[in-house]
Amino acid sequence: MRDLRGQLATNTIRNYLTTLKTLHQYGPALTGHGLRSDPWAGKSARKASHTAKGAVVSTPAIPPEQWFPLIRSAWTYVHTFAPDILRAQQRYQELVDKATLVGDHDVRLDRYLADPTNPIPVHAEAGHNPGRVHWSLLTLMIGSDHSRRSNVFRRNMSTGGQRITRVKKAVAQGHPTTTGIIDDLVLVEHSNGTSASWHPGLDPRALGFERCMLRNACYVLVVGLSMMRDSEIHEIAPGSIVDYYGTPAIKSTKRKHDPGLPIKHWWITAPVAEAVVVAEQLSTRPDRLFPPLLRHHAAVSRSDQMLDAFTAHVNATSARTGLQQIPPGQIRPHMFRRTMAMLTDQFPGSEIALGIQLKHIASRALANHSTQGYANADGSWAGHLESAIEVARFRRLEDLYQEHKAGKPIGYGPGAEQMTQIFDDLQHSVRARAGDASVERALLRKARISIRFGVLNHCVMDENNPAGAACLENAVVPQGHKGPLHDRCRPDRCPNSVIGPEHVPIWASERRNLLTLIATPGVSTCRREALQRELSAVESVLDKTEGEKEQP
Incomplete structure (x- = not known):
């Protein structure tokens, strides 16, 4: 259990403890007598596993300073470095398939050295005497078997020594050399303005290692961006990308909570699909997308080791790959699921989508308490999310300002009039300073315009002066709350409401729907009166659009 604490969430460990305690409790009734003793006697499974109470998910989110460099590094491997690794893998397999143990090795070597387009492989890594001939790879390149049985360049044989001398002489005379199975690797830009190959040379040893790192990068993208459980990812087989509802x-x-082991589907984005396609080309088993590439006797790869190895490799090679260093800290598979759920929850109405993608099935709209727990905000992301939201808000504000400059209506109602006045004043200031676009942008940012963009309207309520806000009338404002109460928004009569051109079709559609319902035979009097009140509010909103024509 101590080993599992570093790999699994506390809730999962609690389930294991519950099973073990049950085996002890019902031991007398079991054929094998269960467990003789309870290792956690006197403690509940929850307390022994340090599981928090309630629906709060104890799994921490991956901090943004780790998340972004990790995901970017994985994507760079899958999208940029993968073509080189796969090309080297294919070329190496071709050489192995053509190699033979018998034959005239001298004739093969002569024929190889006679063609200057055939490079002599040399070691590139500092730990292998850089510049020294890579005899094993050269054996393979001339068409001979490079196993231990090969004696092509064996030093304790006279013929092997003679061949070594000929090769060294060719190198000394300027015969072209190479540091890997293939040349022309992708170039990466470095911070000092120079560019170089992302790898010094993919020889067989380096290729095997980079194949593992590429496999690990594919895993990072799948576990990071799909919200699948680790067990579900290891059940993926090659050829598992399908079309699901378009x-x-x-x-x-x-597997979790489903003894029947049903086949489920998880929607994916383009980066995940690309990672799966690359992983399929690395897989050595027809039933596993992520099998062990070195420990062939093992059933599945150790996900925690894959993550640790990839992180360590990125940090160790960042000087040549140009990848950003990943700060230290434990990263485990279940933390990706928690992080993506938390990020997805920043979008309105995301709970149902989260419930579907996380496979949290319940009668309440395909989501349950676990869904809410996964989506809870994480303190380490607070600053980043606030900055991201502020950047997105300012970008939309800029678009609104540019539309105003172009003479297009930015909206209707008292709130729009406030915005128009602010934009007019800003334009006057820019002209007075003879400023350019950069001055204009700086003034717009300095103006600190209070606006919240919405689907049905925008809100320009000033938190420091909320007088007149309809949503705050006769309302009990929660302690510490600032800003509008969105669930009490009244676009029909609030002076802070902005009805944008993009909102008008939505309100017009709502009016048509209400008119249809009101005209429906058999509607009760009280229901019709309620619909009439709703219609009055909708028409009040549309009246502010100054005659905006309703689309049929």
Whole structure:
């Protein structure tokens, strides 16, 4: 259990403890007598596993300073470095397939050295005497078997020594050399303005290692961006990308809480699909997308080791790959699921989508308490999310200002009039200073315009002066709350409401729907009166659009 604490969430460990305690409790009734003793006697499974009470998910989110460099590094490997690794893998396999143990090695060597386009492989890594001939790879390149049985360049044989001398002489005379199975690797830009190959040379040893790192990068993208459980990812087989309700998805087996092991689908984005396609070309088994590439006797790869190895490799090679260093800190598979759920929850109405993608099935709209727990905000992301939201808000404000400059209406109602006045004043200031676009942008940012963009309207309420806000009338404002109360918004009569051109079709559609319902035979009097009140509010909003024509 101590080993599992570093790999699994506390809730999962609690389930294991519950099973073990149950085996002890019902031991007398079991054929094998269960467990003789309870290692956690006197403690509940919850207390022994340090599981928090309630629906709060104890799994921490991956901090943004780790998340972004990790995901970017994985994407760079999958999208940029993968073509080189796969090309080297294919070339190496071709050499192995053509190699033979028997034959005239001298003739092969002569023929190889006679062609200057055939490079002599040399070691590139500092730990292998850089510049020294890579005899094993050269054996393979001339078409001979490079196993231990090969004696092509064996030093304790006269023929082997003679061949070594000929090769060294060719190198000394300027015969072209190479540091890997293939040349022309992708170039990466460095901070000092120079560019170089991302790897010094993909020889067989380096290729095997980079294949593992590429496999690990594929895993990072799948576990990071799909919200699949680790067990579900290891059930993915090659060829599992399918079309599910018109959208690309991965099919896999859901094990948790499902004894029937049903096949489920997870919708995916383009980066995940690309990672799966690359992983399929690395997989050595027809039933596993992520099998062990070195420990062939093992059933599945150790996900925690894959993550640790990839992080360590990125940090160790960042000087040549140009990848950003990943700060130290434990990263485990279940933390990706928690992080993506938390990020997705920043979008309105995301709970149902989260419930579907996380496979939290319940009668309440396909989501349950676990869904809410996964989506809870994380303190380490607070500053980043606030900055991201502020950047997105300012970008939309800029678009609104540019539309005003172009003479287009930015909206209707008292709130729009406030915005128009602010934009007019800003334009006067820019002209008075003879400023350019950069001055204009700086003044717009300095203006600190209070605006919240919405689907049905925008709100320009000033938190420091909320007088007149309809949502605050006769309302009990929660302690510490600032800003509007969105669930009490009244676009029909609030002076802070802005009805944008993009909102008008929505309100017009609502009016048509209400008119249809009111005209429906059999509607009760009280229901019709309620619909009339709703219609009055909608028409009040549309009246502010100054005659905006309703689309049929």
